[in-house]
Amino acid sequence: MNNDISAPQVETDVLTAMRRPGPAWLTGLGLAGLLFAGGLALWAYQIMHGMGVAGITHPVGWGVYITDFVFWVGIAHSGTLISAVLFIFRARFRTSFNRAAEAMTIFALMVAGLFPLIHLGRVWRFYYLFPYPNQRQLWVNFRSPLIWDVFAVSTYFLVSLVFFYVGLMPDLAIAARHRSGRAGKLYRILSLGWTGNLRQWRHYGRLYMFLAAFATPLVASVHSIVSWDFAVSIIPGWHTTIFAPYFVAGAIFSGTAMVLTLVIPMRRVLNLQEHIPIDHIEAIAKILLLTSLIVGFSYVIEHGMAFYGENLFEMEQFRFRALGHYSLLFWIMIMCNAVLPLLLFIRRLRRSLAFLFVLSLLVNVGMWLERFVIVVCSLARDFDPYNWGNYLPSPVECGITLGSFGLFFAAFLVFVKTLPVLSITELKER
């Protein structure tokens, strides 16, 4: 393998990636920034006029925004999986991805965190959602899954941020050494004056371990809690016990796909082929395959339970998903999430970057649709047939969704040029 790459080589390789943005990068950033600005403008428009500008309606009170929220939280998951869980399991291929995946986690959570706010009818009262001492002497309802969400997502964000930052500290010091002038100073300040003495290293090592240990349960719990937003309700199609593992698997599935979506072009553009060997990518592809199998199994279970249980409401719900108004989306989702990834059983495809890239895009589409199908279909056909009704996303919702991608990619592009995209220290260690 690439143990033979010398330490200075690693440094220069990774740090050259940070130098001087080219026109492609600038165009990308501009485009992403534009999307983001558009999304922001639409959000402002929505706040001014009311939620009516979105397509959500009665009975479908949650639509694209919640879909986006779940989607982005899901994306975040693989970052933690790769950096924390694989750290604990000492998986070697982790080092090729962990920095990018952690960054992705942070950015995805930033984006995800916006959506609960975007979907609030009265976002200017968002602070009602936080437990803080106030003159009203009123607190929040800790029995509400939405409060669990507030805690879970903010915990997840803060822990991931700390984890990301801690991982970066030595690399920032390295970057500081390679940069002169203000940039160097900035990196040095950000590195908090890291010198790499033994005392720092020894606490650092423990800290990293503890953080990984703390973050590991989050991989399972955050998306479980997100899934409980649905599972705790009584809506047919939501109220089911398999949601937690199903969502966690889905999250890792979609997150891993997003890692591939980001890393494959990044590897090529930043010339990091040597540091991100194809074997490591194959390992990620295997995770993708495994989670795809779990997700596919969950689909079967969901429908199986509905029809085995002979619950009228459930049966109608799952019949509707497969054959009703949104059946096209349902079948695209099945194709993308459960059928196409089976091709990864073929080793050649597992190692084909082009295939993996396309597949990862499809999986992202499929997983977005999965959340859409779950959120929307269940609400569209619930208990009282008089209330049944369909939902069509409005341009505002689509625009804000695009804006969220804009924010995510803009943040990632900035990250690529400002921070070391691979963990130099860990690559050296390897």
Place this chain on the structure above:
Amino acid sequence: MSDKAPKRPGTRLRKLFCLAVFSYFALLVLATLSASLVRGFFAPPTTQPIAFPHTTHADKLNLACDFCHSGVKQEASAGVPALSVCLSCHRAIATDRPEIEKLLGYERRGEPVRWQRLHNLPDFIHFTHQRHIQAEQPCAACHGAVERMLEVQRVRSLKMGWCISCHRSRGAPRDCATCHK
């Protein structure tokens, strides 16, 4: 500590850092304080159309509150007295004073007096004086010692927390629907 570094200019810097943090918070506190002061100073003063001295009526003459605010015991709103109530005395008493002349002017024009409202509740709040009087709350509990105010001021915040504190301490209902319409 085996690997303690030799004294470096770091200590000065550390102090500087602390100072910066401290001054940041100090500035923040100062800004909040001054903002609230400015709001207090530059808030437009409420001028009532008639300078009605509660001191004379409620203190010197010792009139009961519900002599004029007659709804207070029976109704949700205490109500401001009708012009005719004022005039039942002031048609004869102190008619030469400028403020009373104003009063008579209102009557002549058939125009109601438009008092500035000081004790204002939001429109989603249901408040009834009657229940509070029934629970033997003195008027002063919420309105302060009006009889000693030449010009009435609001002395209580009338915010939710203030209401709740009283309800809590007196065991009055804390069901949201008691007050929230």
Place this chain on the structure above:
Amino acid sequence: MDRRKFLQLMGLVSGTTLLSSCGSERNQKELISYLVPPEDGVRPGTAAWRVSTCSECPAHCGITVRLREGRAVKLEGNPDHPVSQGALCMRGQAALWRLYHPQRLRTPLLRTGNGYRPIGWDEAMKRIAEAMTASAEKSRTNMLLTGSTSGSLAALQERFADTCRIDRLPEFEFFNHAALRQAYQLLYGRPRLPRFGIEDADLLVTVGADLLETFISPVGYAHQLSVARREKGLQWSHIEPHLSLTGANADRRLTIRPGSEATLLLWLLQTLAKRRRYARRLPQQILDALPKISLARAMDNSGLPGSSLTELARSLEKARHPLLITGGVATAQLAGGQVALLGCLLQWVLTVPWQGLDFDRAENFGRAGDLRDLQQLNLSLQNDEVGVLIISRTDPVRHSPQKWRLDENLRRARLSIAMTDLHTATSRTTDLILPLTQNFERWDDVEPRIGIHSLIQPAMAPLHNTRSEGDILLELQQRLTGRSEAATYEKYLQQRWKKLFSASQLRAFINKGFVTKGSPRTTISLRTKPTVAALRRIAPSEPLPAPATVITGSIRSFDGRSAVLPLLGEIPDPLTTVTHGNWVTLSPRLASQYGVKDGEELRLTKTDFAVAQPARLQPGLPDGIFGLPIDSLTSGPPGIDPATGEALRVIGGIKAHPTGKHFALPILSGSPSQKGRGIIPKPIHRKGKHHAEHRSLYPEPAYRQYRWAMAIDLKRCIGCAACVASCYVENSVPVVGREEHLKGREMSWLRIEPFYDDQGRASFIPMLCQHCDYAPCEPVCPVYAAYHNPEGLNVQVYNRCVGTRYCSNNCPYKVRRFNWWQHKWAPPLEKMHNPDLAPRSKGMMEKCTFCIQRIRTAHETAGKEDRLIRDGEVIPACAQSCPTDAITFGNLLDPQSAVARLIKTPRTYRVFEGLGTEPAVYYLRPD
């Protein structure tokens, strides 16, 4: 009572109206003092009630008007009123929207070319007086055409017509029941519509008469029906060619071929007359004059199986108090006169013996004409014989066949004047428009039935520069003759009432809102000779060729007059659940035959009649029938029956073809079928309880004094949606319009869900917040905006809500409504807002509160008297308006309360009981 006292009594109202603009409203920046304290002691912040009479249709139900801060905010039924017994239909509820309608005419308007010029009253009056004088000189006749008028105004009109030499034309109502009046005239010499003793009947057969929708006095009938069903075990069969709300509510609905009513009635008459019980009822001459008809012929003609016919005849024979009523579409067709005659003759046989018809309390249609009179007017117009034509409170242009060209002919009058409050098709063609005051702004009285005088009293000062019809007539009289009956209409009323009533009666009139003046009951006798003559003219006709169109009256707009009220557009049609817009109904089978789906336009044509409307599939509608609501009839009725003067509402041999256009129809129902979910349980669901034992992980709810609950008897619910309208007005629920409805964003807190079974039988269930003990909406709210209060209410604290909509998602009944926008109320509609309720702004969730503001008021009253709230002290708006008393509200913890007793009946169930939500709304199953 002397004049002074009388004036005091009257001044009481107007005085407060003018002065109590002084508000106690929250968040008001100023406190405005009274000049003088209100005399009646009504203080700002408290409600006052005034009795009055509804004028939305000729039935004239009694109402009480709720006043807050000098404006009318809610209408309710007057519980003692003899016409409506305390109920009020959705049109009555919506009458406030007429009062505050943003487009109300505010000043007299003079037509100038294509536009209007506002003019002063003086000028308007001058013009009319001059024109009247001038046309009298030119031997043109001045004419006065009004809608149904009774009471003092009718008396004044008569004086006015006499003194000013103006021709008072027969009153014009589209639903004029002319055929029936003619039949009664023929049989008994009484051209009137009797009061039907439905409450005493044990068998009711209605032929075409849509008792619950537009037939004479729907609210009263609904109440009578409910009483009879409860107390006399009334069985009710309804016979019609289509499907109406009335038919859907009958115990048996017999679908016959259009145009076969006469044959059916003839067969019944013939059959029953032979039976021993009725053998003596008809003189032999009449029996001889009856055309003979065989059962086979009757079967063939009506399309009913023989068993149904014989069963019907047998039940009529057996019943102690059988009542048969014809009307509606049955008498509004080419054979309508025959149907009416035969129906009324059957009444003689069946109903008159037990005094089920009361002609001494006849409905006040005495001066009503029919379309033939209108035709006559049209002819006069064409012949340039008309001078000044004053049209008041009626819309002949809309209701006359298009080929008459009445709108164009109106221009040939020297001066045409429309008196109205909102624009109508007629007012758009007249030269001058005089805006009328609403009946919440003036004194008046009506006589809906003979001997029943009902008061109209002002609740507030007029909003606009409008006048009452009485004042206009008086001024015209003054101008034309130099003297008038009285200086003002108010004075005129005072004079008349003093003559009409004793002092005690007058006091009762002012306080209770009505006075019933007794008259001995007279007997009626059959006039044999003319009857025989008429019967000889009868020839059993063949049914109309299929497919046929049936033009139905609308419970939402009556004859179309209430369609301008936005609230009624918002409330779904009970059968189709379509809100804003027009449509034509057809059965699903017929629809597939034409290849149309909901919303696809269908063009119906017949020689000189054509209408194109989007299709709406209606389960239960017979194949071969197009149901056309009268609102969807854009160009007047297709023709008139020359024999009776009624509009033709059943036309056979219709050609239909899809135009290929598609219109989005706001259909609120997601599914016509309840998909076996037992929302309204079928009898088969009754066997044993599925969930024998309720085991919960949660603590039992601990209520101390109150657990508010509601019982809704589905056997009584007729789906008329009066409750829905009442809820809208009481709770200031925003009206959002068609576009929002298309997106499914209706705001109603209470809705009527119709469900159809496989045979097309409809049943209705009112759905509102169930105030569950274990409400799924509450724990999911992150900020405690939805919570359970100690009295069992599921409370929504609006200004705490942040708008996650999770509560709505998690509500299995989907009764929560989200404010998608900041809803705008075009002025002066905002005056209608109930100040006892918090206004809701964009981004908040809202829902039924069990009228918590009324509970709060009751708490305050009870608190003052240091007692608990009594049973019946709190009546939510929906329960108050219900014409059949289907809704009962009360405290479950009080074992003596009506609701506690009701829920112990074996018919009780709750919707989706299996979910364990433990709702507080108990339904009583319909069977």
Place this chain on the structure above:
Amino acid sequence: MPRQLYFDTPDAFLEELRAQLNAGIPRRRLRARLPFHLHEAEELLIGRPSRLRYFALGGGLAGFGGGFLLAMLTSVDWPIVTGGKPIVSVPPFLLIGYLLTILIGSLSCFAGFLWLSRLPDPGPLVSDDPFDPRFVLTINDEEAS
């Protein structure tokens, strides 16, 4: 004057370190700076585990207790019934406790790390004292320490 030795590979560094220790140089005179963490160096030079675990434990416990108590006490303070659930609904409150275990645990770990390793250290900002890519072994004079 302290003596500084530079190495390119961990092996060479460790070898020298062991040599120095074997030569009887006390641990306190030896200071090491590494481009990445070497457990062996830690064992050789310090030999006791980091005290960070107390921060982790303390933070975790505080978070759990704090979270659960926050939920419980605020609910008891103003008991509002939602959905008929008990005022102290243990399962959801445990969830809050669990999440705060992780949050406070991680944050206190991080704070503890900063505290224990004397960070942020403004020293390297002014003095040109970069994070060396090489292994540096500094041998202090006896009197300096």
